[in-house]
Amino acid sequence: MAAMRFTDAELPLHIADRLAGLPAVRAVALGGSRAAGTHRPDSDWDFAVYYRGGFDPADLRALGWPGEVSELGGWGGGVFNGGAWLTVDGRRVDVHYRDLADVEHHLAEARAGRFRIENLLFHLAGVPTYIVVAELAGNRVLHGSLPRPDYPPALRERAPGAWWSRAELTLSYARTNFAPRGAALECAGAAARACHETAHAVLAARGEWVTNEKRLLDRSGLRLVDPLVAAMTPDAAALTGALDRIAEILGAAAPE
Structure with missing residues (x-):
């Protein structure tokens, strides 16, 4: 197995820099257990790309990281509108697509006390549409700026x-x-x-x-x-x- 080029401290910055260079991307955030500091050594790395306007998954594929890159809406649509499962420098990396217009809509809905519950794989009870707001509250922004909302x-x-x-x-x-x-x-x-x-x-x-x-x-x-x-x-x-x-x-x- 080839030696890893990046330490765990360097890897998220390297990935964020590459993702931030994609057209339409306005911000990149690290999420999941890596952002919360509750990860295990073998935990994967979760990133979200926040874009405005036309994001093209082909641009993500062009970065050359091996793995699967879905189209927009490729994960069944709804609040989870697609993403990628990749391997970067020997680590498992997930990338979620986040349309800023959609995120801003769900933030406004959450502040008004409104939400829907959608079916989603790996969620027994379904996923609330305010999950994208929860991500804003817990993610670590690596590029750009994003709101960090309190619980409405x-x-x-x-x-x-x-x-x-x-x-x-x-x-x-x-x-x-x-x-x-x-x-x-x-x-x-x-x-x-x-x-x-x-x-x-x-x-x-x-x-x-x-x-x-x-x-x-x-x-x-x-x-x-x-x-x-x-x-x-x-x-x-x-x-x-x-x-x-x-x-x-x-x-x-x-x-x-």
Whole structure:
């Protein structure tokens, strides 16, 4: 394996310099665990390119880094409108596309307490559209300038109820439709989703930003549901009892 040319301190500056030179890019930020200082030695590197106007992924491909570069909207559209999985100097590097017009829209919506929840891979409960605002709050800007918003009071007021309502409905549906048939897998899946929805509610009530679900249950104190899910068996009465107990735990944790 070839020796790495850049230290961990030098690498983000090297990458940001190359990304900042792409047409339409106005800012580059380092995100994820690397920005938060919670990374492991093998953690990947997450970057966001904030552009205004026409960004062309072909310009990113032309940098010559091996990997996969999606088109705009290539990750299913919505709030995550595409990006790239690359290898740079022997490290795994993710690049997310961030249209500044779209980011500014979601920032204004969050300040008004409005958001949507979209389906997205790797997010059991879905992803709130204010995730791009959460990124602004937690990312480390390496090139250009970006706002660093506080958690909006209106979002803190409205988001917890929206998330908790989804959790209640998720569990209620499972109790009515899955538990009576002894469908343990479906009940376990519903419990996992409801726990993540409740965790979003808990953290929103605290005014804490969420950018992924990796530590969501730990941050919200909901890991105690694990044994109940692990003990689920294809028995209708036992499943109903487990879902009722999970509903009690989540209800006690949920904001009033």
